[in-house]
Amino acid sequence: MDINQLIKIIEKKILSQSCITKVMIEDKTFLHKNHQTNQKGKFHISLLIESEELKEKNKLYSTRFIYKILDDELKNYIHSLQIKLL
Numbered sequence: 001m002d003i004n005q006l007i008k009i010i011e012k013k014i015l016s017q018s019c020i021t022k023v024m025i026e027d028k029t030f031l032h033k034n035h036q037t038n039q040k041g042k043f044h045i046s047l048l049i050e051s052e053e054l055k056e057k058n059k060l061y062s063t064r065f066i067y068k069i070l071d072d073e074l075k076n077y078i079h080s081l082q083i084k085l086l
Contacts, residue, residue, distance in 0.1 A: 003027050003043055006077050013069050014049065022050035028082070042079035050086045 007025050014023045026046040047066070054062040066083055067074060074081065 001077055003029070006043060006045075006073065010045065010047070010070060010073060013073075014047070014066070017069065019053035020049055020051045022086075024048040028080075043077060044080040044082075045078055046082040046084070048084050048086055055085050 007027070010025055011023055014020055024047070026048075028044040028046050031044065049066070054065065057065075062085060063083060067081075070078065070081070
């Protein structure tokens with residue numbers, strides 16, 4: 001899978017949640033190319049998520065919520081995921 005396909009899948013899954021109004025996705029893989037733990041085919045993704053509901057919850061709840069949505073992608077295509085709530 002390439003990064004553009006992955007971004008489309010992530011966007012669709014995140015926006016399918018009624019509590020999320022907007023998501024911005026950035027590929028940060030280029031920042032980690034020379035790291036020893038860098039794996040080909042795995043990406044470093046940054047998410048900016050707009051959700052009043054998730055902002056009201058504690059950070060652990062919000063993180064688990066997003067990880068559950070992206071479970072398959074995290075297991076197969078995402079090496080690192082950064083989540084920021086707006």
